[in-house]
Structure formats: C-alpha cells, structure tokens
Amino acid sequence: MRLVYMTALALLISSPALASGGGKKSEKGKSNRIKAEWTIKNDVIPEYKIPDPSQSLRSVDIPVVVAPISIDGHLVNYAFLAIRVVLDDNVDAWKMRSKAHFMRDAILRTAHKYPFGKDGARTEVDEERVLPLIREAIAPWVSKQQIDHIEFLSIDMLNG
Numbered sequence: 134m135r136l137v138y139m140t141a142l143a144l145l146i147s148s149p150a151l152a153s154g155g156g157k158k159s160e161k162g163k164s165n166r167i168k169a170e171w172t173i174k175n176d177v178i179p180e181y182k183i184p185d186p187s188q189s190l191r192s193v194d195i196p197v198v199v200a201p202i203s204i205d206g207h208l209v210n211y212a213f214l215a216i217r218v219v220l221d222d223n224v225d226a227w228k229m230r231s232k233a234h235f236m237r238d239a240i241l242r243t244a245h246k247y248p249f250g251k252d253g254a255r256t257e258v259d260e261e262r263v264l265p266l267i268r269e270a271i272a273p274w275v276s277k278q279q280i281d282h283i284e285f286l287s288i289d290m291l292n293g
Contacts, residue, residue, distance in 0.1 A: 193218045193229045193275075194286070195237045200244035202255060202290065209255045215286040216240065216267065224279045236271040243270040258288050 195216040202210040218236070220226055243266050251257040264283050 191220045191222060191224065191226050191281075193220065193226065193233050193236070195233055195240060198237060198240050198244060200241070200249040200258075202250035202258075203248050204250070204253060204255065210250070210290050212249055212258050213287075213289040214249075214258070215288075217284050217286050218271065218275060219281045219284065220275070221279055221281050224275075229275055229279075232274040235274055239270040239273070240267055243267065256290055258285075258290075260285065 195218065198214045198216060200212045200214055201208055202212055218229075220229060247266055249258050249263050249266075251259040267283055268277060268280065
C-alpha cells in the first residue's frame with residue numbers, strides 16, 4: 134500500500150514537468166516550446182479621449198456597445214463604442230447610473246435598427262447622425278433636458 138502512495142506522489146509531482154514537455158530539445162537543437170512574438174503598430178492603437186474629471190462626476194458611462202456596420206444591407210464590420218452621457222448640473226448622476234444597462238440595451242437596439250456607419254464606409258461611424266439617434270433611444274430613462282451632451286470616449290473597429 135505504501136508503494137502505491139509513493140508512486141502516486143511521484144506522478145503528482147512530475148505531472149507539470151511532463152505536461153510542459155520537459156524542455157527537451159528537438160533533433161535540430163530547438164526547444165519544443167512555441168515562442169509568442171507580439172508586434173505593436175502605432176497606427177492601429179485607437180485614440181482615447183482623456184476624461185474630464187469634472188464631467189465624470191456628472192456623467193453616465195455606457196459600457197461598450199457593439200454596433201453593426203452595414204453597406205446596402207450587408208454586414209461589413211462592427212464598431213465598438215464607449216459612450217458617455219454628460220448630465221446637467223442639477224441631475225442626480227447616481228440615479229441615472231443605475232439605469233445605464235437599460236440605456237445600453239436601447240442604444241444596441243437602435244444600432245441594429247439604423248445603420249451607425251457613414252454611407253458606403255466600412256470603418257467610419259457617422260457621429261453627426263448617430264448622436265441624435267442615441268439621444269432618442271435613451272429618452273425613456275434620461276430626458277433631453279437632463280442631458281448636457283453625449284460623447285464617444287472611444288470608437289474602435291477592425292480596419293479592412
């Protein structure tokens with residue numbers, strides 16, 4: 134019985150080494166491990182607006198909304214939008230923040246109903262047309278009089 138326990142302990146201790154391949158060298162002298170190489174291209178990093186601290190106290194940040202981009206009714210891309218709704222000074226931001234998930238859902242439904250992309254563009258969001266759509270979508274939770282402005286903290290999408 135003692136032999137069984139000792140064998141089990143030995144296997145338990147050596148399992149990670151066996152699972153990792155043991156670092157054995159192949160015939161050509163190379164390790165059997167795959168080396169990941171990452172490259173960062175400066176032109177691919179999305180722009181991000183640094184939030185104004187005074188606005189963050191009176192704003193509601195909508196978690197990332199994934200909006201489809203279509204051309205002539207065909208899906209060509211997705212836009213990942215981080216949206217900030219800046220409220221008037223007299224509005225309780227905490228009360229509005231508790232409704233952020235409802236606002237996100239309404240914006241997502243609007244994004245699927247009306248295209249958010251510029252006409253014929255695969256990688257651009259028509260901000261001038263989209264902002265009134267967002268304002269209309271969140272109207273059941275935040276009235277137009279309670280909103281100072283709406284801004285995009287970031288717009289990210291695949292280049293292609």
